[in-house]
Amino acid sequence: MIIGGNSGMKGYHYSEETRKKMSDSHIGEKNYGFGKKMSEESRKNMSIAQKLRKLNKGENHPLATSNIETITAIKIAIRNEIRNKDIENLFGKNKTYISNIKNNNVWRDVIIPMEGSSEENEIIQKYNIPLKKITIKEESTENIIKKVKVLSGEHKMKLSEAGKNRKYSDESKLKMSQSSLKMSDETKKKISESRLKNSNKDKKDKQITFIKISEAMKGRDTKFDNIQVEEIREKYATGNYGYRQLAREYNCDHTLISRMINFKGAYKKIS
DSSP, X not given: OOOTTTSTTTTOOOOHHHHHHHHHTTSGGGSTTTTOOOOHHHHHHHHHHHHHHHHSOGGGSTTOOSOHHHHHHHHHHHHTTOOHHHHHHHHTOOHHHXXXXXXXXXXXXXXXXXXXXXXXXXXXXXXXXXOOOOOOOOOOHHHXXXXXXXXXXXXXXXXXXXXXXXOOOHHHHHHHHHHHHOSOHHHHXXXXXXXXXXXXXXXXXXXXXXXXXXXXXTTSSOSSOHHHHHHHHHHHHHTSOOHHHHHHHTTSOHHXXXXXXTTOGGGSSOO
16 A cells, blocks of 8 residues: 555555566567567668677767877876866866766776876877876974884884893982872872862763753653644554655654654653
8 A cells, every 4th residue: 555645656565466467468469579570681780780889989989079099198197197177178178078087987998008108108299298296295394203203113122121121220219219209198189189070070061961961852752742643643544644744734753753653752652
């Protein structure tokens, strides 16, 4: 059964009877090709058409606007990283045509000569194609320093081994112990208090956001009362209404109608 009228034939399944009727209407004498035999003339014409289809490719096609040489030149220009606008001006072709060549949608069989070959140089000179621009990236001193700072795994291992074998003098040991003892109890207390404050603040913020979300979610599925929900279900059961038709009638989203009909969300208990 098709519901709503707007959904069309999507999801519709023919019964076995109708399928049989359809198949019987095309079997035997009822078939459009039954008893018909192709003449030798028509067969010949079909074979010629098939051969012509293979021959009429590329520049031989009646609708072709360019030849293989110009396409190779365009492809060389694309390889040389020349802008599409400049290629348009060079060859007098529109941007969609050039982008199609670039994406191999058309003229994909055309193979361009190797980079730096004599054939390529001839085409470049003939069509005045600009050469490929070699860009040298100027790196800042900060990036160079960062790159230098990155150590290899072997270097790190050597450093760690050197640190393990390193022996501190008695003076340095004393200084290290004194620096750890220098922190007073007050400063320690302050640090712990600040940490606690920050953790409590994060918890409060999370609670506030959760409350806001819950408040926003309230009443999302409680737009209709029990009587209206039952009315919508009854209308849908008749088979004359679809989700979208009911959504238009009751000025709501079709997903809300589906929740009502399928007993989901807030409408689970309404029966």
